[in-house]
Amino acid sequence: xxxxxxxxxxxxxxxxxxxxxxxxxxxxxxxxxxxxxxxxxxxxxxxxxxxxxxxxxxxxxxxxxxxxxxxxxxxxxxxxxxxxxxxxxxxxxxxxxxxxxxxxxxxxxxxxxxxxxxxxxxxxxxxxxxxxxxxxxxxxxxxxxxxxxxxxxxxxxxxxxxxxxxxxxxxxxxxxxxxxxxxxxxxxxxxxxxxxxxxxxxxxxxxxxxxxxxxx
Ligand code: B1M
Numbered sequence: 001x002x003x004x005x006x007x008x009x010x011x012x013x014x015x016x017x018x019x020x021x022x023x024x025x026x027x028x029x030x031x032x033x034x035x036x037x038x039x040x041x042x043x044x045x046x047x048x049x050x051x052x053x054x055x056x057x058x059x060x061x062x063x064x065x066x067x068x069x070x071x072x073x074x075x076x077x078x079x080x081x082x083x084x085x086x087x088x089x090x091x092x093x094x095x096x097x098x099x100x101x102x103x104x105x106x107x108x109x110x111x112x113x114x115x116x117x118x119x120x121x122x123x124x125x126x127x128x129x130x131x132x133x134x135x136x137x138x139x140x141x142x143x144x145x146x147x148x149x150x151x152x153x154x155x156x157x158x159x160x161x162x163x164x165x166x167x168x169x170x171x172x173x174x175x176x177x178x179x180x181x182x183x184x185x186x187x188x189x190x191x192x193x194x195x196x197x198x199x200x201x202x203x204x205x206x207x208x209x210x211x212x213x214x215x216x
Pocket of ligand 1: 043046047049050051053054060063064066067071094099100101102103104105106108109144145146147148149150151152176177178179180196197198199202
């Protein structure tokens with residue numbers, strides 16, 4: 001009998017959304033931590049599909065089916081992550097950069113921020129750079145977080161830093177960048193305040209940035 005993590009690899013590869021949803025619910029029913037199930041089951045599963053896609057062993061329709069199954073499982077697990085913490089730790093505006101529709105990882109990050117007491121405005125995916133700034137101004141954000149999965153759209157994160165600087169707002173907001181091709185080196189190069197490797201790291205970095213912000 002395959003364990004739940006192995007079953008996640010199987011259902012995501014098959015692109016079976018109903019089975020993925022059922023498996024996510026079963027894991028939760030069995031007391032598995034939602035984030036652990038994501039990190040050890042569903043995320044390696046979708047990354048496996050990405051590798052097969054890159055190697056030409058899975059084609060675009062297969063990738064789309066797998067993504068739909070992943071979205072279903074993520075929806076269920078994310079709902080279990082969002083604990084609804086009453087203390088507001090800080091305000092975060094977050095979205096996926098313009099030209100990029102990948103939002104599974106960004107949505108996990110949003111859930112974990114919510115669960116850790118942050119007030120989060122999720123702008124969704126394919127978000128124009130100017131909108132990050134407009135919405136941060138309206139929302140009274142402390143942090144602007146951007147996610148990107150395509151090497152071609154990483155430039156949007158650099159543009160965000162440049163636009164914040166030219167609007168004289170760079171000191172007002174702390175920025176966090178994330179997404180599979182993003183690295184600490186990239187964050188340093190473009191002048192972002194922090195790079196986060198995963199959702200947990202995102203929360204950790206956000207807390208550190210807010211501490212720095214509140215110190216004179
Ligand atoms: Co696309 N895709 N895809 N895809 N896809 C990748 C990214 C790719 C690497 C696959 C591959 O070839 N190996 C490749 C990009 C290559 C490149 O740029 N060099 C690729 C491609 C090529 C494409 C298309 C161009 C395919 C095509 O049409 N020919 C197309 C692009 C469309 C567009 O955006 N304009 C496309 C489309 C899609 C789907 C729509 C089918 C689907 C996305 C569905 C969705 O998101 N709703 C999809 C998927 C699922 C993937 C892979 C397989 C998986 C992505 C994912 O969800 N990972 C991906 C392969 C891969 O990344 N290995 C791939 C799981 C997720 C939890 O991880 O998003 O990295 P991730 O998030 C992590 C961390 O990065 C971090 O925390 C998260 C949780 O741990 N993090 C942050 C992310 N954002 C953060 C922000 C933070 C902090 C942490 O603070 C602000």
